Amino acid sequence: MTAEPMRQVASVPRTAGETYRDSILPCRFEGVVYEVGGKRPIDGLDLTLEAGPVTLLIGPNGAGKSLTLRLAHGLIAPTAGQILWQNRKLERAGRGPRRQSMVFQKPVLLRRSVAANLDYALSVHRVQGEERRQRREEALARTGLTAYARQQARTLSGGEQQRLAMARAWALKPQVLFLDEPTASLDPAATAAIEEIVRAMHAEGCKIVMTSHDLGQARRLADEVIFLNRGRVVEHTPASDFFEQPNSRAARDFLAGKLVW
Amino acid sequence: MDYLAAAFQAAFELIVSFDADLWEIVALSLRVSLTAVLIAALIGLPLGAAVALFAFPGRGALIVLLNALMGLPPVVVGLVVYLFLSRAGPLGVLNLLFSPTAMIIAQVILVLPIVAALTRQVIEDLWSEYREQLVSLGAGPARAIPTLLWDGRVTLVTAILAGFGRASAEVGAVMIVGGNIDHVTRVMTTTIALETSKGALPLALGLGILLLLLTLLINAAAEGVRRYARARLA
Numbered sequence: 222m223t224a225e226p227m228r229q230v231a232s233v234p235r236t237a238g239e240t241y242r243d244s245i246l247p248c249r250f251e252g253v254v255y256e257v258g259g260k261r262p263i264d265g266l267d268l269t270l271e272a273g274p275v276t277l278l279i280g281p282n283g284a285g286k287s288l289t290l291r292l293a294h295g296l297i298a299p300t301a302g303q304i305l306w307q308n309r310k311l312e313r314a315g316r317g318p319r320r321q322s323m324v325f326q327k328p329v330l331l332r333r334s335v336a337a338n339l340d341y342a343l344s345v346h347r348v349q350g351e352e353r354r355q356r357r358e359e360a361l362a363r364t365g366l367t368a369y370a371r372q373q374a375r376t377l378s379g380g381e382q383q384r385l386a387m388a389r390a391w392a393l394k395p396q397v398l399f400l401d402e403p404t405a406s407l408d409p410a411a412t413a414a415i416e417e418i419v420r421a422m423h424a425e426g427c428k429i430v431m432t433s434h435d436l437g438q439a440r441r442l443a444d445e446v447i448f449l450n451r452g453r454v455v456e457h458t459p460a461s462d463f464f465e466q467p468n469s470r471a472a473r474d475f476l477a478g479k480l481v482w
Numbered sequence: 483m484d485y486l487a488a489a490f491q492a493a494f495e496l497i498v499s500f501d502a503d504l505w506e507i508v509a510l511s512l513r514v515s516l517t518a519v520l521i522a523a524l525i526g527l528p529l530g531a532a533v534a535l536f537a538f539p540g541r542g543a544l545i546v547l548l549n550a551l552m553g554l555p556p557v558v559v560g561l562v563v564y565l566f567l568s569r570a571g572p573l574g575v576l577n578l579l580f581s582p583t584a585m586i587i588a589q590v591i592l593v594l595p596i597v598a599a600l601t602r603q604v605i606e607d608l609w610s611e612y613r614e615q616l617v618s619l620g621a622g623p624a625r626a627i628p629t630l631l632w633d634g635r636v637t638l639v640t641a642i643l644a645g646f647g648r649a650s651a652e653v654g655a656v657m658i659v660g661g662n663i664d665h666v667t668r669v670m671t672t673t674i675a676l677e678t679s680k681g682a683l684p685l686a687l688g689l690g691i692l693l694l695l696l697t698l699l700i701n702a703a704a705e706g707v708r709r710y711a712r713a714r715l716a
Binding site: 291294295296318319322323325328329331332333341342345346373375376389393 | 611612614615616617618619620621625629632633635714715
């Protein structure tokens with residue numbers, strides 16, 4: 222296959238008054254271990270997430286892809302090692318709004334209208350008044366949900382719910398967006414819609430870090446691939462290299478559809 | 483048998499003729515129990531949610547205590563409130579004993595653990611579903627409490643109803659702190675107890691029927707709200 226050239230989009234200022242210096246990237250994992258129940262699903266992870274390329278985390282079940290996203294996003298804390306963001310004081314989870322968002326496989330939407338779900342996220346980020354209205358309407362328009370603004374969020378279809386989760390992430394104008402298998406339970410059309418939104422956010426300068434089981438999707442979206450196996454980084458290479466000439470046996474087996482041990 | 487039939491007939495006559503004494507008693511019952519439930523909900527909903535969301539030393543013990551207090555014997559609550567409010571008690575100066583206010587206080591104590599304990603359970607379940615999303619958005623526990631209470635609103639109606647059921651049905655606490663004084667602190671349950679022991683069955687039966695109807699009505703309304711909300715909010 223012909224490889225797309227690496228898309229290098231610098232992380233651009235997201236909001237008025239924010240400069241390049243405010244970038245929270247790169248994010249560095251240094252010897253990160255996550256232990257649970259005597260096991261180590263993440264076992265000595267070193268990696269650097271740079272501003273720019275769309276990064277796909279792939280690997281077999283249990284490789285630690287979702288845990289890596291959760292560690293990076295601060296939803297769980299490493300047992301050992303450290304995760305460093307630039308300006309990291311601003312990026313602790315549970316301490317108010319941050320400049321990173323996450324979209325989960327199964328979106329958790331509040332039991333209120335589509336528009337109110339966006340307003341809620343914006344109000345947590347202390348976006349008020351006219352700016353809130355503008356960002357909400359823009360996010361609805363960019364994700365094709367304007368017509369659903371007043372509908373109860375939980376009555377949307379699965380694909381629409383995930384689009385709303387994307388709209389919510391978009392409205393917050395993150396520098397980094399983590400996506401944990403966002404299309405795993407969606408049909409092809411809904412998947413294409415989500416991928417389109419991912420591309421649009423990336424084009425606006427948002428760093429994308431995504432896990433996927435869908436190799437076709439990984440080929441379509443990835444600029445670079447981080448291949449994980451047993452809680453460690455096995456390969457971290459440009460996507461074209463990874464799909465054409467994987468270095469490791471584990472990656473070759475994985476791409477060939479064999480069980481990886 | 484005749485005497486039972488006659489009692490039922492008299493009871494229905496009291497109800498349909500809008501007997502003034504009877505309706506005064508019903509109105510006071512509603513006032514006392516609804517006020518107690520409202521106060522207990524205002525305290526118990528955020529309290530239960532806070533226990534669900536915050537980690538603090540003694541949390542496990544507090545949960546056990548809240549669950550145990552759901553089964554507080556009303557007469558014991560009545561006795562304790564009586565001791566506090568009686569002339570010689572620490573709150574005697576307030577002169578509240580044998581007043582509707584004293585009855586409301588006793589019922590708040592009975593209802594609060596029910597609302598708080600059930601709320602704790604509901605919110606803890608919701609939190610496990612919402613936690614990652616809310617933390618990701620930047621909402622800490624303090625922000626999450628109102629969010630989860632609102633999202634759990636349909637289920638929480640059940641907790642509040644359980645509290646109302648407890649308040650409207652109990653007799654021990656309101657009897658002791660209210661004193662069952664005619665036209666002042668007489669409510670449905672205390673009147674039923676008194677009239678039955680006096681052998682005045684019509685009033686007792688009439689009130690008993692109304693009490694059952696009221697409970698049915700409120701639960702039917704709540705079920706209606708739940709169904710409507712479930713269909714609309716999904």
